[in-house]
Amino acid sequence: MTIRIGIIGYEHLHALKYAPEFSQSEDFELARISAPAENRDLARRDARRLGCEFRDGLGGFFKGLDAVYIGTSPEKHRRIIGTAIRSGVHVMCDKPLSNNLRDGASIRDMVGRSDIGFMVPFNTRFQPAVAKVGQSLGKERPRYIYATKFGLNPLNVRDADTSWFLDRRRAGHGGFFDIGMHMLDAMIWLMRDRPERVYARISREERLGGMDSLGIGSIEFEKGGTATLLSGWTKPFGSVPWLESRLEVLSSRGAHVIRKDLYEPVADFRIHDSKGCRPVGIRREGVSSNVSLFADVVRGRKRSVLDVDNAFLLLKTLVRMYESSSKNRIIRL
Amino acid sequence: MRIAVVGCGNICNLAHIPAWKNIKDREIVATCDIAKGRAEKARRLLGAKTSTTDFGDILGMGVDAVDLCVPTHKHADLAVEALEHGTDVVCEKPMANNMGEADRMVRAARKSGSRLFIAHVRRFDRRWTRIRESLRGIGDLRYMRRSERGYLPFRKSSWYWDAGKGGTVLTDVGVHCTDFANWYLGGKPRQVLAQGMFISKEARESGCFDFSSMLLEYGNQKSAYIDVAWSYPRSYSALYSSLDVIGTKGRIAYSDRDSNPAMSAGDGITLPRYSPLLSSDIESFKSQLSHFLDCMRRDREPRVGVRDAYNALLLCRLGLESIRKDKPVRVKGTL
Numbered sequence: 001m002t003i004r005i006g007i008i009g010y011e012h013l014h015a016l017k018y019a020p021e022f023s024q025s026e027d028f029e030l031a032r033i034s035a036p037a038e039n040r041d042l043a044r045r046d047a048r049r050l051g052c053e054f055r056d057g058l059g060g061f062f063k064g065l066d067a068v069y070i071g072t073s074p075e076k077h078r079r080i081i082g083t084a085i086r087s088g089v090h091v092m093c094d095k096p097l098s099n100n101l102r103d104g105a106s107i108r109d110m111v112g113r114s115d116i117g118f119m120v121p122f123n124t125r126f127q128p129a130v131a132k133v134g135q136s137l138g139k140e141r142p143r144y145i146y147a148t149k150f151g152l153n154p155l156n157v158r159d160a161d162t163s164w165f166l167d168r169r170r171a172g173h174g175g176f177f178d179i180g181m182h183m184l185d186a187m188i189w190l191m192r193d194r195p196e197r198v199y200a201r202i203s204r205e206e207r208l209g210g211m212d213s214l215g216i217g218s219i220e221f222e223k224g225g226t227a228t229l230l231s232g233w234t235k236p237f238g239s240v241p242w243l244e245s246r247l248e249v250l251s252s253r254g255a256h257v258i259r260k261d262l263y264e265p266v267a268d269f270r271i272h273d274s275k276g277c278r279p280v281g282i283r284r285e286g287v288s289s290n291v292s293l294f295a296d297v298v299r300g301r302k303r304s305v306l307d308v309d310n311a312f313l314l315l316k317t318l319v320r321m322y323e324s325s326s327k328n329r330i331i332r333l
Numbered sequence: 334m335r336i337a338v339v340g341c342g343n344i345c346n347l348a349h350i351p352a353w354k355n356i357k358d359r360e361i362v363a364t365c366d367i368a369k370g371r372a373e374k375a376r377r378l379l380g381a382k383t384s385t386t387d388f389g390d391i392l393g394m395g396v397d398a399v400d401l402c403v404p405t406h407k408h409a410d411l412a413v414e415a416l417e418h419g420t421d422v423v424c425e426k427p428m429a430n431n432m433g434e435a436d437r438m439v440r441a442a443r444k445s446g447s448r449l450f451i452a453h454v455r456r457f458d459r460r461w462t463r464i465r466e467s468l469r470g471i472g473d474l475r476y477m478r479r480s481e482r483g484y485l486p487f488r489k490s491s492w493y494w495d496a497g498k499g500g501t502v503l504t505d506v507g508v509h510c511t512d513f514a515n516w517y518l519g520g521k522p523r524q525v526l527a528q529g530m531f532i533s534k535e536a537r538e539s540g541c542f543d544f545s546s547m548l549l550e551y552g553n554q555k556s557a558y559i560d561v562a563w564s565y566p567r568s569y570s571a572l573y574s575s576l577d578v579i580g581t582k583g584r585i586a587y588s589d590r591d592s593n594p595a596m597s598a599g600d601g602i603t604l605p606r607y608s609p610l611l612s613s614d615i616e617s618f619k620s621q622l623s624h625f626l627d628c629m630r631r632d633r634e635p636r637v638g639v640r641d642a643y644n645a646l647l648l649c650r651l652g653l654e655s656i657r658k659d660k661p662v663r664v665k666g667t668l
Binding site: 216 | 478533
């Protein structure tokens with residue numbers, strides 16, 4: 001059975017990746033695209049190119065659909081997810097779950113009471129290099145993780161309107177929140193533990209209207225490991241690829257370093273353990289893993305590991321980091 | 334210049350002896366170590382006239398300066414004795430193991446008028462000096478990470494594993510990074526928050542952190558994050574250092590083990606050869622010692638002064654306080 005899916009919103013530019021992926025997937029039929037706000041031209045262009053219907057608004061959008069991908073700015077998520085639930089339509093909602101904890105908790109509760117499949121996709125943990133670290137660790141938890149993830153400043157994105165990223169009412173928070181969430185998911189997954197306390201310093205920039213660009217946050221986990229994340233919008237660099245990252249994982253078995261530089265499609269992956277140092281080049285993958293996983297969720301084959309509880313945990317961890325930064329103290333989750 | 338080398342263990346053999354052998358216009362008069370065999374081996378390597386196990390003998394030889402490569406907890410006693418004797422002192426980092434000892438050294442230097450140099454060799458490493466010269470190209474600085482991590486190959490009985498002697502990894506290695514942060518970002522931080530962990534068996538059994546991280550806030554939206562460790566695999570052998578500096582207009586990133594160490598660029602930037610247990614090459618140590626000798630001869634201020642070393646150590650000690658108190662600690666007491 002092919003899953004009929006619609007895409008709502010091209011505000012979050014991940015829709016540009018997911019639309020073709022859904023269109024090409026044997027599991028999905030891309031039925032229609034709607035772009036209620038920014039980047040309507042891009043959405044219309046994709047609909048034409050991918051051979052599906054385009055709609056300006058959401059009136060009757062859910063009719064005949066099995067699932068939707070939500071790529072709007074996060075302040076709209078709660079309303080759209082509520083409509084999807086009432087329509088019995090499964091949801092893949094792009095991150096963040098919401099731009100504030102209250103709405104995030106409301107979404108979590110709504111989804112928890114419903115019968116729909118729900119997923120907030122994160123790519124990083126499925127990257128082959130990161131997955132390799134996870135395999136290499138086996139059942140052991142790391143003691144320390146340091147990670148960086150940098151993305152383009154929205155002001156430097158060409159050919160798309162990303163101005164909403166700098167609107168606190170819509171985005172909620174800035175660069176550390178926007179980019180850091182990707183890596184935070186991978187860090188928590190690798191640690192196999194729950195965050196217990198956080199401390200962060202996140203700087204707000206006048207030139208970004210008081211939104212933050214860059215931040216650093218440390219997490220202590222319940223079973224004793226610690227992780228530090230540096231993330232945000234760096235400028236000015238080139239236009240592609242979007243993201244640059246580094247991941248260092250220390251355990252008693254050894255140390256792993258993954259480095260994905262700006263201009264390389266291949267992640268430099270080094271394993272340091274009792275056998276020595278072995279560098280390996282591993283190609284970066286797109287969003288296909290998330291699409292396949294969502295198909296399994298919709299078909300009821302499995303509950304997604306990227307479920308609403310995972311998404312809410314990430315939201316809460318980051319929001320508490322902002323709280324730590326503003327209050328200058330360690331905060332318990 | 335007449336020099337005596339005191340403490341003929343690891344750092345002396347790995348770095349100071351090779352550096353001294355490449356410096357002209359100096360005479361290594363004597364070597365000194367509590368172990369006669371080590372002192373004699375160093376004497377032969379340096380072509381010194383004599384070796385001894387008694388530091389008092391050294392001061393009686395009328396040397397111009399002593400190069401102290403002894404364990405951290407011995408720095409203050411020997412440095413103060415030499416300074417009070419009118420002998421200049423080059424002392425390995427960290428300056429001391431606690432601020433009381435550091436204060437004694439500062440007072441002795443001031444009162445005697447003898448010169449005290451603390452060997453923060455990173456400031457003589459061409460990689461870091463060249464990168465620092467490039468910082469103006471990345472706008473106003475916002476953030477810096479400095480990481481130095483490796484494997485400590487010493488048994489549990491070594492003084493390194495005694496927090497009361499070496500100050501844990503946060504002092505022993507961390508002091509490189511706190512000095513680095515002050516050097517790059519300028520000024521002094523207002524607050525620090527640190528974490529410490531026991532990862533290896535030796536660390537757990539000795540109660541001495543072998544992993545530590547610290548966040549330093551400098552004001553003007555500048556922060557530095559340092560992480561230091563002895564607990565990485567043996568295959569790290571040389572210290573693996575990483576540097577990230579982010580400004581409002583760009584970023585500089587360099588990790589020494591991620592790069593081909595055999596490369597030289599036409600404008601003179603050379604990625605150096607590595608030696609075991611060191612993160613700076615012999616050329617850096619040679620440059621450092623030569624610089625200190627030059628400052629002694631010409632009575633000039635060194636590139637890295639006692640104030641820099643004192644403040645770098647203070648940040649490490651405040652980091653340990655932060656770990657004990659489990660909260661951020663305001664920085665007070667800088668020179």
